[in-house]
Amino acid sequence: MEGASHGLEFCLAKEADFEQVMSISEDIYGGIDYLPAKYHAWLQEPDRRVILAKKKGQVIALVSANVVDDGCTAVVEGLRVAPMERGKGIAGIIQQYCFDLIRAQFPEVKVRRYTRSGYLGPETLAKFRLICKQEILPLHCELEEIRPKLDAAISQLKACGTEWEDPILLRASDVQRVFLNPNVVGGVLPGKTIVLDWAPYRPLQSNLEILLKKNLIWLADGQEEPRVLSLGATPYRIPMGADCNRLSIDIFGKHFPSARNQFLAQLQRGIGTLQGSLYCLLYLDPCLWQQMYSFCQISFGLHQERDFEGQNVLETEM
Known part of the structure; x- marks a missing residue:
């Protein structure tokens, strides 16, 4: 061997x-x-x-x-x-x-699937099928500083009247129905794929049963024909430093106001009573990246270059 x-x-x-x-x-x-x-x-x-x-x-x-x-x-x-x-x-x-x-x-x-970041050259694309691509927006902050800014951003949107609509928290029974809806699969999920952090799943009953065991926050902007869905993972400690937590939020769909509102709601729910610092990775459709980046600049003082070159889901035969 x-x-x-x-x-x-x-x-x-x-x-x-x-x-x-x-x-x-x-x-x-x-x-x-x-x-x-x-x-x-x-x-x-x-x-x-x-x-x-x-x-x-x-x-x-x-x-x-x-x-x-x-x-x-x-x-x-x-x-x-x-x-x-x-x-x-x-x-x-x-x-x-x-x-x-x-x-x-x-x-x-029959198939092996990968998720990779960065530029995909001709050699890679000759070997693999590109299923979908999401952009990545990182937000690194101290939790004691982000909480008042987060509350202020939500309050300001609510005050505008038309800018805020409370995202809907999906129950387990809702998740099955919504994520298996053919219109959602074909029109909302990127490449007909559910990507949780860096792990891609097809929208199948068996996969949803796996995901429902992971203590995720499932949000939508509607239960019948949603335009935007999101998954918020449980935060966990990372080696970056003492009391540094990582939070991953995956957003599916292209309607910016709903995506922005779900990002804020996921962030608010995700940080809970955490202490220390936060490294949040937001995964979203490429068409939303610039709008979300500008919003984070204004609301949270985010000033940094793009740290990641996109999240690509690839597959090929075994």
Whole structure:
């Protein structure tokens, strides 16, 4: 096997491997890495395989694949290689091992799906189908400073009368009906896909059952034919600094007033009683990015260049 020629051994990740996994991840994503908060939960997911590559007993690479879409798709997440081992082809080798394992254990899987940031060159587009693209707007702030600005922004919109409409909080039964509505699937969801943070799912009953277990905040601007929907994840600590929390908000749809209102409502619900600082990542349709950025400049004093080059959902056959 190709891994043997590199002195690699492969195994399923365990709880005891956590510290070694963190040691190869210190420079990942500039301190906003999700893996420290998700690693232990991933190990408990029955349809996910978290694979480690070890050299002389030490972890040097990780990748995971989660089987979704009624068992037909493997979503690849969490790929990382130790700094001293990069540029040696390790990423390709561990992914191939992972794909072989998935094929053996989940023979119905026909497609593998990825979410990637940044520019997609011709070589990438020749290998993968681009399902959808969302832009990313980061908001980094101190919570004690953002709360009064958030309250003021909502109050000002409410005072305008026509600018504010309370987003609707969807119950579990509402979620099933709304997200499986053909008009929503074809007209609101990007590429007919539900993207939670960086994980893409097709709008299927089985996937909604998975998502409904994740303690998400589901908002809409209507229960029958919504123009905008949003998902707010539970905030979690990140390595960026002491008491630094990450909050991810995914917005689907192109109607800016509804998207803005749901962003504010998700932010208000998400921060709750959190203390310290917040790194909020807002994912939204490319046509809304400039309007939302301008709104955040005015309301929150956001002054920064675009930190991310977009979120691309890609897929190809196994």
